[in-house]
Amino acid sequence: EDKVVQSPLSLVVHEGDTVTLNCSYEVTNFRSLLWYKQEKKAPTFLFMLTSSGIEKKSGRLSSILDKKELFSILNITATQTGDSAVYLCAGINSGGSNYKLTFGKGTLLTVNP
Amino acid sequence: KAGVTQTPRYLIKTRGQQVTLSCSPISGHRSVSWYQQTPGQGLQFLFEYFSETQRNKGNFPGRFSGRQFSNSRSEMNVSTLELGDSALYLCASSPWDRGTDTQYFGPGTRLTVL
Numbered sequence: 001e002d003k004v005v006q007s008p009l010s011l012v013v014h015e016g017d018t019v020t021l022n023c024s025y026e027v028t029n030f031r032s033l034l035w036y037k038q039e040k041k042a043p044t045f046l047f048m049l050t051s052s053g054i055e056k057k058s059g060r061l062s063s064i065l066d067k068k069e070l071f072s073i074l075n076i077t078a079t080q081t082g083d084s085a086v087y088l089c090a091g092i093n094s095g096g097s098n099y100k101l102t103f104g105k106g107t108l109l110t111v112n113p
Numbered sequence: 114k115a116g117v118t119q120t121p122r123y124l125i126k127t128r129g130q131q132v133t134l135s136c137s138p139i140s141g142h143r144s145v146s147w148y149q150q151t152p153g154q155g156l157q158f159l160f161e162y163f164s165e166t167q168r169n170k171g172n173f174p175g176r177f178s179g180r181q182f183s184n185s186r187s188e189m190n191v192s193t194l195e196l197g198d199s200a201l202y203l204c205a206s207s208p209w210d211r212g213t214d215t216q217y218f219g220p221g222t223r224l225t226v227l
Contacts, residue, residue: 036218042203042221043156048213088156101146101158101216102158104155
């Protein structure tokens, strides 16, 4: 059975800090890894990672995938209170006609002013 | 482009009843997935439909079922509701067949079973 584990489960930082969120996966027929941000509503898409070693960047957020070691990290620099949310990662199993996402439990990030 | 829409947004039912939730994907997206989100279990995959065919099903009992119509709209049904079915039900659509795995989520239906 596919498995995605995120760490830490929760994190409290001060504005301006840099954080690194971890996601390890064991996914059969792995195709991609997705990162989402969830506030008090539906998850919003952040990044899709398919290739190892290529950093994806969007403003203060960046992410990278290591397909050899089966993990991904999400970095947030100069954190702001608006970054407070649950960050979810998901691995995609896409073998044959399969298409299935397995989500981790998420990391709850709290950024204090 | 309009986003993923789900109806109803909130629902209160009693044990033993059944419920039908609806999801309209982003125009042009043919893949629709359903998830159950609870505080204890996180986001759990229910099933995925592509071109009216269920391609995958998660580890949920047979009381959970779904279907997809020719216009890609999807419904999920839960029969004989139990207290533990109280959750946020999310649907997501994807242009999977056009080479991207990104899933776009709807606002969810909050189901409360009393």
